[in-house]
Amino acid sequence: NRKAVLITGCSSGIGLALAVRLAKDEKKRFMVYATMRNLAKRETLEKAAGRTLGSTLEIKQLDVCDENSIKACVDSLPMRRVDILIMPLCRNAELGMIGPIECQTICEMKSVMDTNFFGLVQLLKEILPDMKKRKSGHIVVISSVMGIQGILFNDIYAASKFAVEGFCESLAVQALRFNLNISLIEPGPVITEFERKVYEEGLKIDLSKADKVTADMFTNIYLKNYNQIFQSLGQTPEDVAEHTFKMITMANPPFRHQANHPYTTMTNLKYVDPNGDLPIETFYKMVFEHDKVFKASLSFLKLLRWRSHNSFSLDKDKNAS
Ligand code: NAD
Known part of the structure; x- marks a missing residue:
């Protein structure tokens, strides 16, 4: 009896590492539904999944910002069953992720919230009622240390993660009543494509709308130290996947787990x-x-x-x- 695991954002980073880790579980405990917004990006996952593709891993389309896509994906699962829902989810590293708020539009900020927060809520709304009926299920959200603590020039990203944490903390009380587990994994810096793109986009920000002190702080302090922080503290996506694997295989998983110990x-x-x-x-x-x-x-x-x-x-x- 394999557990049905649905994972978001599996074309890259933590989602990809996690999908492969679970699909290759020696004891074959999981049937992994590795989802991604754009199926054209499936090649890296297919290569990494190897022989597990079609046996313990299936790839499906899922855009958390599209209600129809969510419904179609969940309806396509055997009996719509999801035992473990794992959400490593983050709006792509375009403008609006880091930088002075003077240089970001409200529209860019809203799109961060749309994916990181409302997308997650929307998917959960589709899956939670079935879990409640069955009185079993584990919801695992990949949050961040920035869901605990704000960081300079990460105002909007941190706000989206705080929103996620407040949401989960509230829901966790209700979940107890239904025998459901909710867990937050809080990685520190993780070395992924995402992090490299965020940095590259940061270099392109038009700082003309910020005052000189702020612009200088962003360029000469924040961006200058960005790589150093990732180099000295950065984890690999595989490491975060391992933490998540442990979290879903324990009898009594904690609500919160910080995956980067030094942090x-x-x-x-x-x-x-x-x-x-x-x-x-x-x-x-x-x-x-x-x-x-x-x-x-x-x-x-x-x-x-x-x-x-x-x-x-x-x-x-x-x-x-
Ligand atoms: P990533 O960019 O590789 O992963 C994010 C994934 O979300 C991508 O696959 C992307 O396609 C997907 N996504 C974006 N919009 C989507 C949508 N509408 N529907 C479905 N999927 C969508 O980056 P990552 O570093 O692997 O991030 C995974 C998680 O880890 C995120 O929640 C992120 O906040 C968290 N995290 C990352 C770091 C870091 O330093 N990289 C640190 C702490 C926490």
Whole structure:
């Protein structure tokens, strides 16, 4: 009895890595419905899936911003059954993802929310009622550390992830009543095509609408350090896929899981100070006071990554004594 797993955004990044990881499960526990918005982009997944294609993995079209596409996809599944719904989902890295808000249009900002938040809600609306009826199911949302903490020049992206987190946190209470699990996976920086494109689009931003200080901050501080942060802290999509695999195979999965262990040093600041000033002041110091603190922080985080290399908090079931 294989579990039916529906995954969004499988043409690239985390979605692709995850679809392949689950399809190649040695125990063949999953039937993976690897979906993507544009089937013309299926080739990379087909190659990576190899022999699992047509046995434990099927590719389907799904655009979370299109109600008809959602319905057609779910209706095409045997008995419309989805045991595990996994949503690594992000609007493509066009304008509007990073940068000063003065240089982004409301239309661009709305399109980020449309995919990252409303798309996710729309898909869930199609799948949740069946899960409630069956009183079983696991919904896994690939959020971000930016769903916990805002980051300089990621205002809209972070807002979309905060929206997702608030939504899931509210729904999780109701889900308990139906024996359903909801989990958020919160990766830190992940080295994917997406991240490279976001950077390239960042270089193209027309900064003429921003004042000189803001424009300078974006170009000479944010973009300058962007690659360094990904190099020192970046995870691979396969690593995030592994965390997700563990999450869906445990008996009592946690609601939240941060997938980038060294980064928890930063996110913990939020919980240490209920006034909320500590993380903001720390980020300010890292950015402006400047190079020395920033570099020292990166070395510290690197050291932590080295120390935590083999530790994996999902190895311990939350209900295990
Ligand atoms: P990615 O761009 O490779 O993946 C995003 C996927 O979403 C793409 O396959 C894209 O086609 C798909 N998508 C976009 N609009 C869609 C729509 N309307 N319908 C269906 N699919 C749609 O990037 P990724 O890094 O693999 O991102 C996956 C998830 O991980 C996202 O939720 C992202 O926010 C999260 N995340 C990424 C990073 C990072 O640094 N890359 C860090 C933390 C969290």
